[in-house]
Amino acid sequence: MENQPRTHNNRMPQDARISQHKIGGVYDSIAPLYDIWGKLTESRARDRALELADIRDGQNILEVAVGTGIAFLEIVKQNPSGTNTGIDLSPGMLKKATHRLQPLSHHNYTISIGTAFQLEQTDNSVDTLVNNYMFDLIPFVDMDKVIIEFKRVLKPGGKLVLVNMTQGEKFGSHIYERIYRISPRTMGGCRGVELSNKLFTHGFTIHSREYYQQMLFPSEVILAEK
Ligand SMILES: C[S@@+](CC[C@H](N)C(=O)[O-])C[C@H]1O[C@@H](n2cnc3c(N)ncnc32)[C@H](O)[C@@H]1O
Numbered sequence: 001m002e003n004q005p006r007t008h009n010n011r012m013p014q015d016a017r018i019s020q021h022k023i024g025g026v027y028d029s030i031a032p033l034y035d036i037w038g039k040l041t042e043s044r045a046r047d048r049a050l051e052l053a054d055i056r057d058g059q060n061i062l063e064v065a066v067g068t069g070i071a072f073l074e075i076v077k078q079n080p081s082g083t084n085t086g087i088d089l090s091p092g093m094l095k096k097a098t099h100r101l102q103p104l105s106h107h108n109y110t111i112s113i114g115t116a117f118q119l120e121q122t123d124n125s126v127d128t129l130v131n132n133y134m135f136d137l138i139p140f141v142d143m144d145k146v147i148i149e150f151k152r153v154l155k156p157g158g159k160l161v162l163v164n165m166t167q168g169e170k171f172g173s174h175i176y177e178r179i180y181r182i183s184p185r186t187m188g189g190c191r192g193v194e195l196s197n198k199l200f201t202h203g204f205t206i207h208s209r210e211y212y213q214q215m216l217f218p219s220e221v222i223l224a225e226k
Contacts, residue, residue, distance in 0.1 A: 013167060014180060016139040018189035023137055028092030030188055034068050045163045045212040045219035046132055050074050052208070052223040053161045058082045059127040062153065064116045065134035069097030072111070073104070075130065080107045085121070087114030116146045121153040128159040136165040136190040147202045154226040160204060166220035167192040169211050173218040192218060199224050
């Protein structure tokens with residue numbers, strides 16, 4: 001239980017209920033409809049994350065759990081001559097990302113299968129790591145492993161920009177936790193998490209943690225620095 005922190009309102013959060021080795025398949029089946037969900041409930045938080053990432057051309061950018069490439073498209077546009085790497089567990093999501101990025105095929109990017117638990121990047125090599133709506137799928141007991149891996153690849157002073165489904169803080173937002181309790185799959189396996197404290201424990205400096213609610217769906221946007 002020590003890996004399962006209480007939330008700001010002292011509720012016991014729910015843990016991940018779809019195992020990591022099934023997540024790729026789950027997202028393969030969600031991929032055709034994912035962008036509609038993403039636009040309706042996640043676009044404000046994702047846009048804010050891109051603002052905070054403040055990407056400059058020439059950087060080494062890694063997006064983990066790149067999904068259908070919604071954020072990655074903007075990242076590559078802003079960093080045409082830098083290095084852009086997008087990885088994800090789900091071939092179905094990556095197929096959509098590859099299609100989305102087609103118009104930028106002359107830019108410097110790669111999209112491939114990969115896991116947050118074992119990144120291919122060398123130590124201290126990444127300027128900015130973007131990771132949207134993935135920790136809400138990771139069991140509490142495994143979160144530290146991913147954070148250690150993120151920290152390993154980031155340069156000293158490198159930025160970590162995270163978006164997660166989080167615990168609801170405003171009217172109506174708890175509906176999604178209720179749906180998850182009944183059917184985790186309906187929520188794509190996502191439940192509300194809060195990552196700032198964990199990142200702080202791992203030595204990250206937390207510059208900001210913002211709460212967004214869109215169609216009642218609660219998200220946190222975190223800007224942290226190694
Ligand atoms: C809710 S979707 C978010 C996709 C994208 N980041 C976005 O915001 O549109 C979650 C994504 O995380 C991916 N994922 C889950 N666990 C992962 C892991 N350990 N490593 C890499 N990708 C993972 C899933 O395959 C899925 O594409």
